[in-house]
């Protein structure tokens with residue numbers, strides 16, 4: 258680790274900046290202002306240009322190339338748009354300051370989201386720079402909770418298209434359609450069918466906001482370059498009556514496809530993207546639980562893909578629980594000795610159960626012992642053997658011998674859990690009585706209401722701390738502000754959201770050319786995330802690292818994933834010399850939003 262504000266070389270700066278570190282200064286400063294502790298403010302003597310197949314005004318209207326007022330004089334001449342911009346050239350710092358001033362003057366979160374999306378559409382470099390430098394402030398605006406509202410209003414405020422839509426009308430054309438996407442080297446696709454957007458239900462094609470938000474985090478938090486990501490909606494119709502009757506709804510206005518018609522749509526899409534981009538990582542997102550597991554099982558063995566709600570959420574919850582055990586002064590290997598109640602038996606609840614169970618078995622528990630730790634409830638109460646006829650195979654694995662259908666509160670009273678997780682999308686489900694009961698039975702109950710967006714959280718941070726008399730260890734799916742107790746104690750709640758895992762997982766899997774995403778990759782990702790939590794974080798009641806360190810977290814997760822891919826012989830793009838220093842290998846591949854000189858392609 259470098260000492261504070263150490264002066265270092267271009268190479269080291271690039272590595273450190275890519276990993277999100279800021280405690281260094283660039284070696285040479287020339288004519289630009291060198292901002293201490295900040296790489297991108299430093300002008301380098303050499304900067305590789307970007308060759309662009311565009312010229313003149315076309316560059317200004319291409320958000321990947323556009324630098325707005327930051328184009329320098331020579332570049333304006335070289336690329337043929339002198340006179341199309343005001344005279345004075347600014348730099349990315351002044352542009353960012355101007356944008357932040359306007360953004361912070363706005364009070365409505367959804368309007369801020371619109372301002373950010375407008376910037377995204379105009380100038381991707383500046384947009385991602387704003388996210389990287391101010392991730393704590395921006396994540397809630399481009400991701401949960403505001404992205405929920407953005408999806409609800411997606412149709413009403415549609416301005417410019419972003420991403421691709423595939424519907425039944427496109428059957429037979431998809432392999433050709435993918436060539437309409439203007440970027441040839443796509444590394445990550447986030448795809449949804451809009452059937453379960455956060456805890457908001459079926460939003461059909463309006464769910465596009467989710468892949469867009471997730472992919473913004475891939476770029477800003479995971480260091481994937483913006484031209485390498487593709488948001489997708491599989492428009493299979495919608496069963497949302499309001500949308501079916503909404504004259505302005507832009508998706509296919511028919512009930513959701515079922516059976517073969519649905520699976521044929523999915524299959525043609527998967528074949529099409531694999532045809533053009535054989536190595537692309539496909540992240541399945543917000544598919545309703547009746548299809549999510551089948552979808553994953555269908556493709557996971559022969560394509561690089563994962564389901565974020567099942568696997569990403571499971572790994573994130575595992576990391577949070579390992580840290581929570583540390584906060585309690587218990588060994589992380591005591592996971593299998595806990596009694597865990599999961600409220601919600603959909604893809605998130607069962608996904609968490611599966612990942613935790615695997616972790617317990619890694620720690621030495623038998624499958625039976627690990628399974629016995631869980632009490633999973635759905636809206637009809639405890640999953641039990643008597644209900645097996647109505648449970649899917651993954652839920653059946655967690656069905657208990659007794660007390661089938663026992664209500665959640667009675668489960669807590671009877672089995673005295675030490676951990677309570679909420680993934681029901683039922684806001685307020687964790688009542689005062691439930692949380693008090695948790696606190697009677699356990700000195701430091703772990704309470705994670707994970708449903709999104711904020712209104713769907715099973716309880717608020719304030720409620721959890723108040724009702725447990727400040728004894729609970731808390732983390733939530735959407736962010737909550739710090740809570741000050743009557744006795745003056747201040748708790749800063751953590752966010753337990755799969756955003757801590759998917760950017761690093763995707764980065765690791767794509768840079769090493771992994772052929773599959775395995776369960777062990779998820780496990781090592783969770784371990785890497787958990788080890789990032791410092792003693793200081795734990796003292797403040799935090800079980801996840803601060804969101805400001807997300808790039809470093811992603812870097813560390815990616816390194817762990819690459820190591821695991823190598824161990825499992827699944828990495829196809831790591832040379833022997835790269836394997837000697839995986840930290841640098843990954844860091845060098847991480848995109849960092851800064852302006853680079855543009856050169857017209859035909860001249861090179």
Ligand SMILES: NC(=O)C1=CN([C@@H]2O[C@H](COP(=O)(O)OP(=O)(O)OC[C@H]3O[C@@H](n4cnc5c(N)ncnc54)[C@H](O)[C@@H]3O)[C@@H](O)[C@H]2O)C=CC1
Pocket residue numbers: 453454455456457545546547565566570573600601602603604605606634635636637638665679680681682683686707708709710713733734735753754755756
């Ligand atoms: N924090 C995070 O990173 C993540 C959070 N989530 C959130 O988890 C929630 C659930 O997602 P899915 O599992 O896909 O949804 P889902 O709709 O498939 O599952 C919801 C489950 O909750 C159960 N449920 C409903 N009412 C209940 C009640 N009163 N008591 C007990 N159980 C009840 C349902 O029976 C069902 O099993 C969503 O709000 C989503 O935003 C999902 C993925 C990641």
Ligand SMILES: CC(=O)C(=O)O
Pocket residue numbers: 401454455456543565566708709734754755756
């Ligand atoms: C965070 C997330 O993936 C969800 O709420 O669905």
Ligand SMILES: [Mg+2]
Pocket residue numbers: 455542543565566
């Ligand atoms: Mg999701």
